[in-house]
Amino acid sequence: MTTTTSDPSAAWPQTLVGAGVLLTGLALAFGAISISSEAGYGGVGPNFLPWLVSVGLTVCGAWIIWEARSGGFRELDPPSGAAQAYWPGFAWVSAGLLLNAALITTIGFILSCTLCYLLAVQGLRRASGQTGVNAPRTWATDLVVGLLISAPVFWMFTKFLAINLPGLTNTGWI
Template sequence: MTTSDPSAVWPQTLVGGGVLLTGLALAFGAIGISSEAGYGGVGPNFLPWVVSIGLTICGLLIIWEARSGGFRELDPPSGATQAYWPGFVWVSAGLLLNAALITAIGFILSCTLCYLLAVQGLRRAGGQTAVNAPRTWVTDFLVGLAISAPVFWMFTKFLAINLPGLTSTGWI
């Protein structure tokens, strides 16, 4: 597709406006965060300011692109014409169980479970045939563990941010 559909200009503009407002709201929130420099020379408000500036710039660029003719060279939409609700249920279950179980089974296991269920939902939505194979479940579990464990250790050991663990040692 070489030109944008004129009926898509307003939705594209609204998306840009939403991104812009999110960036501005984050900047407004960052005003109230202390700027005292900590370890490494930056204060706790550094990252919120970086993200808010990035979102604000992206929002402005999206609005400019939408208002100057819309997004060009868009591929036609792919995927099904209707939502795949079973996949939505799998992903939602992963997120809700993560929130419900994080203090009971710890960050690593709850995030691994979230990843496992979300990937299963996405696999099913994509029409993959081997979703019920034990090897797929084990692989997804191990990948989720390989992602969540280093994140947990980085936050708890290097950044000194307390996340719920399974044991009091701080390693699991």
């Protein structure tokens, strides 16, 4: 089922979202001004991607504002989910992000990102009402999947892109 926004007061939150996207694009463009434009490998300079993203965000922000001010988002599906936020799930996800930030230099990228994934998935599982979230098998599966995601990302950045990420050891593999 789709709805059409006809209430003018409903367009203000949409307009604010558009303004936020537009301002983000303009702020990125302001920052891109200070980046060197000397062409590097392949004929593009280091400022190419920031300019590309800033133009994309600015166009999208202006489009969102235009949509909101000309009648709101048309054919918008009604909101789904619970009427109230599930705060315990928010706490799980927040704990994962904060622990990742706090521990990344202590236990390394792989283990801190695995912990972040484990806690975030637990929060999302609980928020969606899944059963068996406290089962050891669920925790083990989430742990293994977190490792299978974070380890290749770490190796890709450190070995192939030569970007230093904090590791547990000085070998560069963990």
